[in-house]
Amino acid sequence: MRAMWGTAATRGLLLGVGVLVANFAVPRLLPGTPLTAPELAPLPSGARQRIQAEYLLDRPWTEQFAHYLRSLARGDLGRSLVSFRPVTQVVGERVPWTVLLVLTSWTGAVVLGALLGTLSAVTERGFRRRLWLSALVFVGSLPEFLVASLLILTFSVWLPLLPASGAPHPPYTWAQVARHVFLPVVTLVVSATPTFALLSRDLVGAVLREPFLLAVRAKGACSWGVLRHAWRCVLPTFLTLAGLRLAGLVTGAAAVERVFGYPGMGSLLFDAVLQRDYPVIQGVFLLGSLLVLTASTLLEGVARWLDPRVR
Amino acid sequence: MARPAGAVAVPSRRTPRTPGPGVDVPTAGALLVLAALVGVAVLAGVLASYAPREVAGPPLATPGPRLPLGTDELGRDLWSLWIYGTRTSLLLGASVGLLSTAAAAAAGIASAGTHVFARIVSAFTELVAAIPVFLLLVLTMALTGPSLGALVLALSTCGWAVFARVVRVQTRVELQRDFVAASQALGATPVWVLRRHVLPQLAPLLWTKFLLTVRWAVVVEATLGIVGLSDPVRPSWGSVLGSAFSYPLLFAGDVWLRWAGPPALSVALLTWSCTAVGELAAGTGGRRNGDARGSAALTGSWGAVRELALGPSRRGIPEGSVEKKSAGWAAHGRV
Numbered sequence: 001m002r003a004m005w006g007t008a009a010t011r012g013l014l015l016g017v018g019v020l021v022a023n024f025a026v027p028r029l030l031p032g033t034p035l036t037a038p039e040l041a042p043l044p045s046g047a048r049q050r051i052q053a054e055y056l057l058d059r060p061w062t063e064q065f066a067h068y069l070r071s072l073a074r075g076d077l078g079r080s081l082v083s084f085r086p087v088t089q090v091v092g093e094r095v096p097w098t099v100l101l102v103l104t105s106w107t108g109a110v111v112l113g114a115l116l117g118t119l120s121a122v123t124e125r126g127f128r129r130r131l132w133l134s135a136l137v138f139v140g141s142l143p144e145f146l147v148a149s150l151l152i153l154t155f156s157v158w159l160p161l162l163p164a165s166g167a168p169h170p171p172y173t174w175a176q177v178a179r180h181v182f183l184p185v186v187t188l189v190v191s192a193t194p195t196f197a198l199l200s201r202d203l204v205g206a207v208l209r210e211p212f213l214l215a216v217r218a219k220g221a222c223s224w225g226v227l228r229h230a231w232r233c234v235l236p237t238f239l240t241l242a243g244l245r246l247a248g249l250v251t252g253a254a255a256v257e258r259v260f261g262y263p264g265m266g267s268l269l270f271d272a273v274l275q276r277d278y279p280v281i282q283g284v285f286l287l288g289s290l291l292v293l294t295a296s297t298l299l300e301g302v303a304r305w306l307d308p309r310v311r
Numbered sequence: 312m313a314r315p316a317g318a319v320a321v322p323s324r325r326t327p328r329t330p331g332p333g334v335d336v337p338t339a340g341a342l343l344v345l346a347a348l349v350g351v352a353v354l355a356g357v358l359a360s361y362a363p364r365e366v367a368g369p370p371l372a373t374p375g376p377r378l379p380l381g382t383d384e385l386g387r388d389l390w391s392l393w394i395y396g397t398r399t400s401l402l403l404g405a406s407v408g409l410l411s412t413a414a415a416a417a418a419g420i421a422s423a424g425t426h427v428f429a430r431i432v433s434a435f436t437e438l439v440a441a442i443p444v445f446l447l448l449v450l451t452m453a454l455t456g457p458s459l460g461a462l463v464l465a466l467s468t469c470g471w472a473v474f475a476r477v478v479r480v481q482t483r484v485e486l487q488r489d490f491v492a493a494s495q496a497l498g499a500t501p502v503w504v505l506r507r508h509v510l511p512q513l514a515p516l517l518w519t520k521f522l523l524t525v526r527w528a529v530v531v532e533a534t535l536g537i538v539g540l541s542d543p544v545r546p547s548w549g550s551v552l553g554s555a556f557s558y559p560l561l562f563a564g565d566v567w568l569r570w571a572g573p574p575a576l577s578v579a580l581l582t583w584s585c586t587a588v589g590e591l592a593a594g595t596g597g598r599r600n601g602d603a604r605g606s607a608a609l610t611g612s613w614g615a616v617r618e619l620a621l622g623p624s625r626r627g628i629p630e631g632s633v634e635k636k637s638a639g640w641a642a643h644g645r646v
Contacts (some may be wrong), residue, residue: 022447023450026447026450026451026454027450027454030451030454030455134337137586138583141526141579141582141583141586142579142582143530143533143534143575143578143579143582144534145533145534145537145552145556145575146575146578146579149562149567149571149575152562153562153567156562157562247443247444247445248443250443250445250446251443251444251445251446251531251534254445254446254449254534254538255534255537255538258537258538258556259537259556266538269446269449269538270538270539272453273449273453273538273539273540274539276453278453278454281449281450281453282450284446284449285446285447285449285450288443288446289443289446289447292443
């Protein structure tokens with residue numbers, strides 16, 4: 001078992017290092033630097049020198065990299081070019097909102113997708129099943145921002161039940177938070193569920209044709225019993241793949257947050273891009289990627305632990 | 312081959328690869344939609360009444376005789392913006408599709424043999440599969456400036472890796488076939504084997520990959536536009552959507568219908584039709600029963616990703632069950 005955790009953790013670590021290196025290398029390798037960006041007003045010379053000194057931009061890249069790692073170890077991601085607050089603080093206050101949004105909708109979509117997928121795997125072939133599948137494929141191929149707009153139109157414009165945008169003001173209650181999180185979560189659930197449903201349908205459908213399930217049936221297990229056996233077999237695979245899909249959900253969340261004006265990392269990214277606030281953009285990239293990697297590595301570990309043959 | 316006049320039509324000697332259904336009604340509809348969008352893109356100069364960035368009327372004008380959809384907050388004609396946007400978005404989708412399909416095919420075939428390269432490709436693939444590519448794209452675009460060319464390059468760089476792995480697996484399968492061995496025994500060169508035996512078998516796979524990549528690229532462009540990163544010079548579906556969602560009163564009246572409506576509907580239609588047509592292309596390859604239709608469309612990446620996640624041991628799922636269905640569907644459903 002330790003070995004299995006080991007491989008998941010090794011991969012997570014390697015990828016994490018990859019992200020750290022990309023965060024360092026991408027801005028330095030790409031043509032054009034933040035200091036010479038044409039959209040920016042020419043910086044006063046003092047500011048330019050301060051920025052150069054802060055990132056050691058006139059030194060060889062090995063020194064820059066060592067400096068970068070040292071600041072990372074201190075939890076220092078630089079300062080925002082706009083608000084001059086530390087990036088860790090600027091990004092950090094948005095993280096809980098995005099984590100709430102992504103985790104809630106991921107969980108919802110996984111559960112709903114597993115249910116729908118199992119249902120369609122046991123439905124008999126025919127027109128109804130095909131209709132189901134076509135509907136799933138169609139809904140699943142809609143971009144998130146479109147689903148978001150349709151939901152706003154339905155629940156905020158035609159039926160004014162829920163707020164179309166924004167977040168509650170600081171002394172908030174759970175009910176207020178729930179009201180504001182509801183539509184974004186529904187959007188992500190709607191657009192992520194079909195993928196999980198089709199995935200679990202394929203997996204469960206394949207296992208249901210296995211001889212050992214025929215034996216289970218022959219022993220007189222009820223259909224719940226059969227499904228329980230099937231899911232035990234499918235669950236590790238399903239969880240691993242669903243964990244990898246988290247990265248896709250974060251993309252969707254960025255667009256959804258923007259459409260709903262939700263105060264998460266996606267909206268922060270939008271503002272930072274608009275103001276060309278490079279340290280903040282880098283901070284969102286770094287923290288977002290590391291969070292996703294941690295989550296999917298943990299899930300993979302859990303999935304491997306769930307596998308009875310390994311345990 | 313001239314046929315003597317009056318001869319009975321001889322059935323084609325080429326055996327159809329599947330006896331399955333040909334083009335059904337939804338697929339025909341999808342083909343029509345694709346053709347119509349391509350037509351709009353090609354004839355943009357004729358159909359649009361204003362240049363893409365020309366001020367055509369007062370800001371936020373309601374539809375009138377020369378402005379079928381009214382204007383946006385800068386007074387530009389929304390109809391012309393949509394038409395030129397279609398041209399940009401389709402151009403982007405097609406270029407990304409071509410570039411990354413070619414790269415995936417080349418890398419996949421090249422890594423089918425050599426070992427070190429194969430490992431590098433799979434390492435890169437894992438990186439791309441597990442990190443949120445979108446955030447990396449935002450970082451890249453923010454640094455280079457969101458020009459169309461940079462976006463095409465960045466998307467193509469991200470879009471090939473997952474699929475290269477599928478091509479590699481499939482190439483290995485093809486190379487082990489008896490007719491390849493026979494051909495090699497008769498003295499066929501590797502290039503000949505590749506051209507005559509491997510590429511034709513890979514063709515449906517590559518077509519599907521192309522269409523799925525077009526779909527992916529267009530959706531990512533639209534999403535980047537909403538996040539505020541779109542080429543300021545060329546209007547695209549993404550840039551129109553971006554400006555629409557920046558307008559605070561978008562949903563207050565019926566502006567959304569004329570402003571965000573056309574590009575959003577186009578993105579939806581394009582994703583749907585690419586899925587449907589891609590299914591047709593995949594259907595000429597692997598097994599296809601009526602039931603498997605479409606399911607693979609969204610699980611697309613899973614065939615490839617599953618292999619990554621689970622390694623070659625296959626962990627209790629019967630060999631080939633998901634792979635077969637998804638083989639044609641490899642590569643990203645979405646980022």
